[in-house]
Amino acid sequence: MLPFFAELVMLTDEDRRGFETHATVVDAVAQGMSVERYRALLLELYPVVWHFNPVCASAASRLGDDNTAVRMFLYEHMHEEAGHEQWVMNDLQAVGVGPDTTRAHTAAPHTLALVGYNHWAAERRHPCSVLGMMYTLEVIASVYGGPFSSAIRESLLLEGDAGVSFISSHASLDAEHMVVLRQVLNQVQGDEARSAVAESVRVNFHHFTRMVEAL
Numbered sequence: 001m002l003p004f005f006a007e008l009v010m011l012t013d014e015d016r017r018g019f020e021t022h023a024t025v026v027d028a029v030a031q032g033m034s035v036e037r038y039r040a041l042l043l044e045l046y047p048v049v050w051h052f053n054p055v056c057a058s059a060a061s062r063l064g065d066d067n068t069a070v071r072m073f074l075y076e077h078m079h080e081e082a083g084h085e086q087w088v089m090n091d092l093q094a095v096g097v098g099p100d101t102t103r104a105h106t107a108a109p110h111t112l113a114l115v116g117y118n119h120w121a122a123e124r125r126h127p128c129s130v131l132g133m134m135y136t137l138e139v140i141a142s143v144y145g146g147p148f149s150s151a152i153r154e155s156l157l158l159e160g161d162a163g164v165s166f167i168s169s170h171a172s173l174d175a176e177h178m179v180v181l182r183q184v185l186n187q188v189q190g191d192e193a194r195s196a197v198a199e200s201v202r203v204n205f206h207h208f209t210r211m212v213e214a215l
Contacts, residue, residue, distance in 0.1 A: 132200020
């Protein structure tokens with residue numbers, strides 16, 4: 001019997017490839033983006049990042065003793081992720097979008113669907129579904145964050161990490177987080193919990209891909 005992490009990778013491989021082979025994603029990683037499209041991307045990322053810890057908190061409050069390891073992991077991870085929406089806001093300021101505009105922005109439909117699904121899944125589907133959200137976002141950041149931030153830096157002539165601090169920092173942070181997440185996923189107990197994680201990965205990859213596609 002495979003460890004659950006290995007099983008999850010196999011079950012959701014098609015969803016991951018659907019994201020990484022999408023023409024918009026391939027072009028952005030290779031060529032970067034115009035400043036207008038990059039601003040649009042960051043504006044959509046802001047609510048995703050803002051809601052990350054509330055989703056985790058909701059899930060942690062609903063986890064029973066059968067998944068204590070997951071609950072303890074969420075407590076620690078929320079502390080690490082606290083305030084990261086400010087990094088997105090700082091990057092937006094660096095490319096000409098002020099805080100008031102960022103806060104007033106109305107998220108696009110697929111962004112709303114992504115955030116809404118993750119709240120619903122944590123509260124109604126199964127609290128372990130939050131691990132599917134985390135797996136998806138950390139795969140995207142750790143595998144594609146580095147090349148994408150480099151492409152953006154070059155295409156927009158940015159200096160250092162100004163304007164790409166969120167994406168570039170998470171490229172390395174989430175590579176480390178993935179090691180820990182693998183250990184946690186292998187401790188998830190119960191078929192219902194594992195099914196919810198796999199479903200969450202599929203839905204998160206789908207909506208994230210559509211979100212990027214619409215830019």
